[in-house]
Amino acid sequence: MIKTEEMMLNVGPQHPSTHGVFRLVVKLDGEIITDAQPVIGYLHRGTEKLAENLQYTQIIPYTDRMDYLSAMTNNYVICHAVETMMGIQVPDRAEYLRVIAMELGRVASHLVWWGTYLLDLGATSPFIYAFREREMIINMLNELSGARLTFNYMRVGGVKWDAPEGWIEKVKDFIPYMREQLAGYHSLVTGNEIFLNRVKGIGKYTKEDAIHYSLSGVNLRCTGVKWDLRKDEPYSIYDRFQFEVPTREGGDAWARYQCRMAEIEESLKILEQAVEQFPAEGEILAKVPKIIKAPKGEAYVRIESPRGEIGCYIYSDGKKEPYRMKFRRPSFYNLQILPKLLKGENIANMIAILGAIDIVLGEVDG
């Protein structure tokens, strides 16, 4: 007897292309996806709950482990929140160091995305090229902070370490090198017909969908919404730099790809200016009390991480630990649109769509 039935396929949590421990339960009709349910939480560590029993400085290392591909922005968002509550003025040199570190992190994060996305699409070499450049960034951040991935670099009121001698020159040299490599990336991948075939028109959504699903970062900008917190709500010293916010109209994976690649260039522009303006000397840490106590009240700050809007909400009752802390983790919000995108797609596009969203599981699960 011949009969057809829906097939349930369990993708992950141990699957090579889910970028971590992400599980996706998909129902398949042949190779067409009829339903997809993401299952998350395999990497949940309860950062927010743990924070309630930790002093503010002690929370910073935990934020490193959320979005481990751009730990600097995570560091920044919590420091920024506490500084906002306490009204601390951060010294100029520290702000520049922070911006340089964050923008380097953004480039590194987008490089990882570029490499792994191409790996998902079956091209192996771009991954290695991207990691070559990322390695240089990681080495620079290592020299700055003493760690390659979990930097624990920023402090409330400034940064922990000053830039070592010659470090700024290294960053300066890196910028033209990276531009050259970026041109190489474009000639290797961007014009490739097979690649265009795989990303054009894939995972498409409209501006309204993006806003309703609370998407942010590139996932929002790829639909044509010009929204970048560095520009629209300048924090730190971002108002001192000239840069564009790249947007595309397509709303598909191809638009997201273009946006990210353009963002690397914009980050390099910011880096160039930041290195140029870098103050020769100055404090790297503001005068802050030994034990940091945020005043009674609440604060919410948000900044632009490579993945979107990362926010930090603190409710303090005046003690040295927060009463409640909440992170708005962009990957988590960006992931929510996945089931909608996957419905009716061919399973071959599943990974291309998931990859284009650019999630980091540490951030999704918190």
Add this chain to the structure above:
Amino acid sequence: MIQDMLQSSPGLFNFLIFFVLGLVLLLVILGFVTFGILAERKVLGYIQLRHGPNQLGGRFGLLQTVADVLKLLLKEDIIPKLADRPMFILAPVIAFAPSFMVVAAIPFTDHLQFADIGVGLLYYVAVSGMTVFGMLLGGWASNNKYSLLGGARATAQMISYEIPLVMSVLGVVLLSGSLNLNEIVHAQEHGWFILLQPIGFIVFLIAATAELSRIPFDLPESESELVAGYHTEYTGFRWAFFMLAEYVYLFAMTSLIVVLFFGGWLSPIGFLDFIPGSVWFGLKFSAILFLFLWFRATFPRMRADKLMEFAWKVLLPVALGNIFLTAVIKSLFF
């Protein structure tokens, strides 16, 4: 000599000779596979800023593949509990045997050919088509959803791309007037068929890449979606057989391209005739092989739903047009 033996009455001695010859061929091919894999890893390493194997067997890692194969032989042979046992065991054999059978028909030089079959080209295409049963069986018998999807994909892809593959060589057959691979080579004494059949060559190269299921057509085992495709559940030497089949096909297909389009063992320029044919064959073979490795290092994977479209709507019409064009040109100018 072989012709005489084929016509003599069958006997144990004849059987022994043929068995030994077959064994020699197998060993030669295994030797190729050993160094073919090493070459692939070295070329990939070179393109990807890595060293590739460089520990075992001197600084070029000459023994790396040998060690890998030994490891595979010593591995535990796992057959999943719910797998279809007989089919599961049979599948790698079915996949491998034809890949080895096709090599017999390929003329490496004018003397070195194991079976000079009148319709050698047809034989190659027909026998190589059997491998797909092994893949489908393996995918089905594993009782794994990824394997099943991989097996189904492999079948669809192989069958679809076989048609443009055959159609594209018809131009060559028209020009040479023979299906015999030896005669096809001899017909190229005054010009390789790549010069006379550029369109046919391109279609053939694309279809051949798809037949070999190498990047950009490695959808049957696309690791980012299907883990490992039809051989997800295979381990140890059974898995090795699937891999072996793949690399023997690479060997066979590359040889076939050399024979069909690059004049086989013939030297490109007349006064270089003193260099033996096997050297020429080896050089051409290496160049084509490098092309396949280069593909692998630079291209992303095709989209599965575009794959069939590409075969039927692009490659096949182009190949048919090429046949028509060739026929017209031949009747007008030759």
